[in-house]
Amino acid sequence: xxxxxxxxxxxxxxxxxxxxxxxxxxxxxxxxxxxxxxxxxxxxxxxxxxxxxxxxxxxxxxxxxxxxxxxxxxxxxxxxxxxxxxxxxxxxxxxxxxxxxxxxxxxxxxxxxxxxxxxxxxxxxxxxxxxxxxxxxxx
Numbered sequence: 134x135x136x137x138x139x140x141x142x143x144x145x146x147x148x149x150x151x152x153x154x155x156x157x158x159x160x161x162x163x164x165x166x167x168x169x170x171x172x173x174x175x176x177x178x179x180x181x182x183x184x185x186x187x188x189x190x191x192x193x194x195x196x197x198x199x200x201x202x203x204x205x206x207x208x209x210x211x212x213x214x215x216x217x218x219x220x221x222x223x224x225x226x227x228x229x230x231x232x233x234x235x236x237x238x239x240x241x242x243x244x245x246x247x248x249x250x251x252x253x254x255x256x257x258x259x260x261x262x263x264x265x266x267x268x269x270x271x272x
Contacts, residue, residue, distance in 0.1 A: 145193030168242040206265040215258015223250035
């Protein structure tokens with residue numbers, strides 16, 4: 134793998150982890166806890182942290198690969214593509230869950246989850262695009 138993908142994916146994964154904590158663990162914790170099924174959720178103390186960290190790194194490397202394949206090497210370009218990818222992935226995942234389970238109490242937490250993911254993936258894409266812009270310069 135190229136250096137841009139390795140480091141960009143790592144930066145993206147770290148960004149995604151901390152944004153997830155800020156958005157879901159702090160800002161939306163009460164709302165999402167009250168509007169999603171408690172049978173499918175565990176308290177933060179019981180998280181399988183290794184799996185969460187690998188998942189965040191997966192997001193980072195997925196976006197680093199896609200932004201590399203599309204030669205996206207600007208902060209703004211990364212933000213745009215990150216937003217679009219996040220929107221499509223989140224809608225696909227959440228609508229699938231909504232169609233088959235009782236995880237979401239209504240469409241409102243689904244919409245909020247999509248919006249939160251959109252924000253997270255926009256920043257994720259921006260960070261990777263920014264890194265690619267500085268990583269592609271001749272030294």
